[in-house]
Amino acid sequence: MIRVQSVAPDSLGAELGLFPGTELLAVNGRALEDFLDWEFLTAEDAFLLLARLPTGEAVEYDVERPEGLPLGVTLEPPRIRRCANHCDFCFVDGNPAGLRETLYIRDDDYRLSFRYGNFATLTNLKPWDETRIVEYRLSPLYVSVHASDPVIRRWLLRNPEAPAIIPQLRGFAAQGIEFHAQVVLVPGVNDGVELVRTLGDLWSLGTPILSVSVVPVALTEYSKHELVRPPRRAECRAALGVVSDFATRAVAERGHPWCFGADELYLRAEETLPPAEWYGDFDQRENGVGAVRYLQTRIAAARAGLPDLRGKRIAIATGTAMGPLLPQVVTDLERAIGATFEVLPLENTLFGSAVTSAGLLPGAAFLAALRDRRDVDLALLPAEAVNDDLRFLDQVSAEALAARLPMPVRFSYDFADALTERGTGGAAVPAAFRVPRSALGEVDR
Numbered sequence: 001m002i003r004v005q006s007v008a009p010d011s012l013g014a015e016l017g018l019f020p021g022t023e024l025l026a027v028n029g030r031a032l033e034d035f036l037d038w039e040f041l042t043a044e045d046a047f048l049l050l051a052r053l054p055t056g057e058a059v060e061y062d063v064e065r066p067e068g069l070p071l072g073v074t075l076e077p078p079r080i081r082r083c084a085n086h087c088d089f090c091f092v093d094g095n096p097a098g099l100r101e102t103l104y105i106r107d108d109d110y111r112l113s114f115r116y117g118n119f120a121t122l123t124n125l126k127p128w129d130e131t132r133i134v135e136y137r138l139s140p141l142y143v144s145v146h147a148s149d150p151v152i153r154r155w156l157l158r159n160p161e162a163p164a165i166i167p168q169l170r171g172f173a174a175q176g177i178e179f180h181a182q183v184v185l186v187p188g189v190n191d192g193v194e195l196v197r198t199l200g201d202l203w204s205l206g207t208p209i210l211s212v213s214v215v216p217v218a219l220t221e222y223s224k225h226e227l228v229r230p231p232r233r234a235e236c237r238a239a240l241g242v243v244s245d246f247a248t249r250a251v252a253e254r255g256h257p258w259c260f261g262a263d264e265l266y267l268r269a270e271e272t273l274p275p276a277e278w279y280g281d282f283d284q285r286e287n288g289v290g291a292v293r294y295l296q297t298r299i300a301a302a303r304a305g306l307p308d309l310r311g312k313r314i315a316i317a318t319g320t321a322m323g324p325l326l327p328q329v330v331t332d333l334e335r336a337i338g339a340t341f342e343v344l345p346l347e348n349t350l351f352g353s354a355v356t357s358a359g360l361l362p363g364a365a366f367l368a369a370l371r372d373r374r375d376v377d378l379a380l381l382p383a384e385a386v387n388d389d390l391r392f393l394d395q396v397s398a399e400a401l402a403a404r405l406p407m408p409v410r411f412s413y414d415f416a417d418a419l420t421e422r423g424t425g426g427a428a429v430p431a432a433f434r435v436p437r438s439a440l441g442e443v444d445r
């Protein structure tokens with residue numbers, strides 16, 4: 001059973017008489033378990049919907065709708081499928097106390113993998129899930145492989161029940177499901193010959209494996225350091241060598257690199273990132289693969305529409321991972337708008353210095369870095385660091401932060417977005433800095 005959270009006014013759902021709290025029970029006699037059932041079973045233009053209104057009354061609707069007209073129904077959030085593993089490097093274990101509740105959920109949910117690109121291990125699939133993946137063609141899925149050797153993978157996942165991943169992927173692939181895969185690199189466990197074996201086994205599955213990324217394990221000060229450590233520079237270089245060998249072969253045989261190192265792997269190896277073209281459609285950008293080159297392409301594309309902000313000083317607050325890489329990103333931006341950018345790589349005061357991602361910075365870190373910076377005209381903060389309610393991981397609201405800063409702030413995914421959304425009113429009057437707070441990313445003091 002799924003429940004309606006809201007119904008858009010003047011929509012078909014409102015016309016039918018659906019309300020928030022209405023339970024959606026079945027479509028064409030098939031019980032509804034979650035949003036996937038709802039979306040796939042109501043994709044037809046005509047269907048029978050069985051529902052129970054908040055009054056308790058059961059109603060059957062004979063729905064007919066013009067092609068493509070949405071029902072206008074938003075469902076309550078799904079119950080997240082919990083993880084069956086206990087990885088030593090699990091980020092949930094690396095969380096300190098007192099964060100948003102959702103940060104303590106170990107999600108391992110193929111539905112979110114399909115919808116949002118979250119990586120799932122597929123270790124908690126029931127036969128019913130496997131059937132749905134094929135029936136609904138949930139493809140591509142993002143899967144954490146880590147190691148193709150079942151024993152090593154079970155050790156990494158701390159799950160003796162984890163099924164062998166290669167036969168599992170092969171079975172799905174035979175039924176038309178495709179995958180983006182990742183290997184979280186744990187030195188001494190799945191690097192070296194095991195990395196070669198894993199990439200070779202994935203390669204042998206053929207084109208259903210669309211891409212593979214190799215990502216260095218990320219740890220916090222709260223992680224189980226007695227059990228796992230981050231890879232050293234030489235180990236990252238060795239891993240990039242393996243990645244390069246497979247990518248070279250893939251380009252020759254399939255016409256695209258297929259195998260990618262995460263930006264952080266290059267950073268730790270102190271090696272130069274490949275050019276933007278190498279990453280194709282940046283399929284694993286959200287996984288930190290090609291993120292820097294993606295930013296550069298976004299800035300280049302927006303360049304013509306950027307305002308003239310000569311004489312302004314703009315601070316970019318980010319994590320320590322991006323800090324050393326950003327100067328190459330903002331150089332073009334500086335040339336285009338005349339402003340001076342200052343990159344502020346912030347230590348993560350919540351998780352510790354080992355956590356380097358901008359999206360995991362707490363509000364307190366931004367406050368400490370910016371509260372005395374009266375020489376800054378505008379601060380750009382990473383949009384990934386706040387949730388939909390504009391709250392940081394430490395529950396600080398963006399509004400509360402902005403009230404304590406001496407400059408306006410904007411949230412930005414790629415810098416260019418924050419500078420081109422609105423007109424500036426001319427070079428000397430950066431009106432963009434003063435427009436009222438918008439729910440989508442600007443906070444006035």
Ligand code: SF4
Pocket residue numbers: 083084085086087089090091092106107108121157
């Ligand atoms: S798969 Fe491992 S890292 Fe991911 S949530 Fe489960 S225990 Fe944590």
